[in-house]
Amino acid sequence: GQQVKQSSPSLTVQEGGISILNCDYENDMFDYFAWYKKYPDNSPTLLISVRSNVDKREDGRLTVFLNKSGKHFSLHITASQPEDTAVYLCAAGANQGGSAKLIFGEGTKLTVSS
Amino acid sequence: DMKVTQMPRYLIKRMGENVLLECGQDMSHETMYWYRQDPGLGLQLIYISYDVDSNSEGDIPKGYRVSRKKREHFSLILDSAKTNQTSVYFCASSPGTGESAETLYFGSGTRLTVL
Known part of the structure; x- marks a missing residue:
């Protein structure tokens, strides 16, 4: 079964609004959680990541919330802009001496309409 | 310039x-x-290589x-390709140490079509 799951294949948000992207995971050994952004015909790039010792991390307009008991993490993008339109991939993994065998979700296509 | 190159x-x-x-990759990952x-x-x-x-x-x-x-080189080989291996293949590397140990740096991808 899918170890990391993004239940929403797509999301549309008005410009200026808050985009909330969700991700669920199954393996409670996972201790590293990340969000990657992917434009069409481009490679994924890391947006933001957290380790399991925190339940929230902010970076500018981005905030990751981690709910370990619920095996769920989310990405909030405030003041959403048209250039935020992309596919967002969540990923989770267990640190293995520095390397993490990251498992990715299916992706959520975010469209920010102006 | 940190880069992962796919061909x-x-x-x-x-x-x-x-x-x-x-x-x-040119980052010694x-x-x-x-x-x-x-x-x-x-x-x-598909595969992970630790060194x-x-x-x-x-x-x-x-x-x-x-x-x-x-x-710096990691190759993927398909012996006798099948049509269900038509896909976009991404290579990535990660530092393995330090604050950003798990950060993946991706190549631009290879779009493979098997007819």
Whole structure:
């Protein structure tokens, strides 16, 4: 079964609004959680990541919330802009001496309409 | 300039032919990965390499093998390609140490079509 799951294949948000992207995971050994952004015909790039010792991390307009008991993490993008339109991939993994065998979700296509 | 380079960018092969996808990185990263991306399935891990000749199966290794003889190069080999191996293949590397140990740096991808 899918170890990391993004239940929403797509999301549309008005410009200026808050985009909330969700991700669920199954393996409670996972201790590293990340969000990657992917434009069409481009490679994924890391947006933001957290380790399991925190339940929230902010970076500018981005905030990751981690709910370990619920095996769920989310990405909030405030003041959403048209250039935020992309596919967002969540990923989770267990640190293995520095390397993490990251498992990715299916992706959520975010469209920010102006 | 930190970079992961994949060759070729596009490739068309016939069923049964052998396929070699090449990946290089100039960041001296220990760990390298091969993923494939298919619609509705996200990125699926094929193989992970922790260093030269230290390779481990990912979630979907069947039909693939890898080779890592130098730290900066990681190859994906399809012996006798099948039509269901048509996909976009991404190579990635990660530092393995430090604050950003797990950060993946991806190549631009290879779009493989098997006819």
